[in-house]
Structures are given as C-alpha cells and as structure tokens.
Amino acid sequence: xxxxxxxxxxxxxxxxxxxxxAGPDISIIEGNSVKLLASATGGNVSYSWLxxxxxxxxxxxxxxxxxxxxxSFVLIVLSNDGCGIASxxxxxxxxxxxxxxxxxxxxxxxxxxxxxxxxxxxxxxxxLTIFNRQGQVVYQNKNSNIPWNGKYKGLLQPVGVYVxxxxxxxx
Numbered sequence: 418x419x420x421x422x423x424x425x426x427x428x429x430x431x432x433x434x435x436x437x438x439a440g441p442d443i444s445i446i447e448g449n450s451v452k453l454l455a456s457a458t459g460g461n462v463s464y465s466w467l468x469x470x471x472x473x474x475x476x477x478x479x480x481x482x483x484x485x486x487x488x489s490f491v492l493i494v495l496s497n498d499g500c501g502i503a504s505x506x507x508x509x510x511x512x513x514x515x516x517x518x519x520x521x522x523x524x525x526x527x528x529x530x531x532x533x534x535x536x537x538x539x540x541x542x543x544x545l546t547i548f549n550r551q552g553q554v555v556y557q558n559k560n561s562n563i564p565w566n567g568k569y570k571g572l573l574q575p576v577g578v579y580v581x582x583x584x585x586x587x588x
Contacts, residue, residue, distance in 0.1 A: 435457060438455060453479055459500070461498050542586030544560075
C-alpha cells in the first residue's frame with residue numbers, strides 16, 4: 418500500500434464586472450455648467466462619456482458639462498481586465514428663459530390641459546402654491562413639478578383668475 422499525497426495551490430483573482438449609473442436627469446439655465454452625478458462599480462475600470470462635446474473631461478466619472486441645448490449623455494464603464502462593459506444614459510435639459518404660462522384650458526382636448534412652470538425643475542426645493550379668488554389653496558406642489566390639472570378635491574375649478582406663489586427655497 419502506497420500513501421501518496423500531493424497538494425497544489427492556485428491564486429484565483431475575481432474581478433467585479435462593471436456597472437454604470439449616469440445619474441439623474443438634470444436641468445440648467447442656458448450658459449450655466451453642472452457636475453454630472455454619475456456612479457460606477459467594478460475593479461480596474463475606465464470611464465468615457467458620449468458625446469464628448471461640452472464636457473470638461475470625458476474620461477472622468479463626474480465631469481462638468483456646459484451644453485448649449487438639451488443633450489443626452491451616455492456613461493460607458495469599461496473593465497480594463499476584460500470583464501465587460503456597462504453603459505447608462507442621462508438627459509440634461511437646458512432652459513433658455515423663464516416661461517410662466519398665463520392661461521390654460523383643462524378641457525381634455527390635448528391642448529394646454531395642464532399648467533406648470535417648467536424651469537422649476539432646476540430648483541429642487543421649490544414650493545408652488547395656487548390660490549383661488551377667495552384666497553383658498555387649490556393646488557400645492559413641493560419638489561415634484563407635477564402640472565396642475567385645474568382640479569381641487571377632484572372637481573374642476575371654475576374659469577377665473579388664480580394667484581400663484583413660488584418659493585424657490587434658495588438660501
């Protein structure tokens with residue numbers, strides 16, 4: 418009977434596959450710049466953004482961008498160890514001016530059925546309150562910029578003059 422034994426060792430390196438998160442959609446006023454809030458995972462990865470226009474460093478994970486118009490930016494995360502590629506897209510909206518509609522017609526004809534102030538997307542802490550002629554609050558919106566459909570407690574409000582108040586919550 419033979420009592421043979423043998424051992425061997427091997428080092429196994431596990432490299433995480435990349436993931437990409439281009440961050441939330443962002444809104445800015447024309448002429449301003451903003452830092453993209455991207456994140457990524459994976460070992461030994463490199464980053465690139467498309468299009469590379471309007472970006473201070475298209476190989477940085479969180480570059481600063483200054484586009485002159487609405488632009489979709491794609492983050493590409495590449496494993497330098499050959500473990501794959503991941504991508505994600507975010508949209509940057511550029512507002513050229515402040516537009517506040519002076520009227521709307523919530524009659525379900527598909528034209529001007531709701532009322533909102535689009536540029537409020539730039540101010541994450543804003544509060545919008547709409548009052549009727551009696552000073553009663555008929556609509557309130559905090560942080561979500563959901564358009565008003567002309568209803569209060571489920572009832573379409575009468576044609577008339579309404580007053581709105583916007584607090585941008587800028588310190």
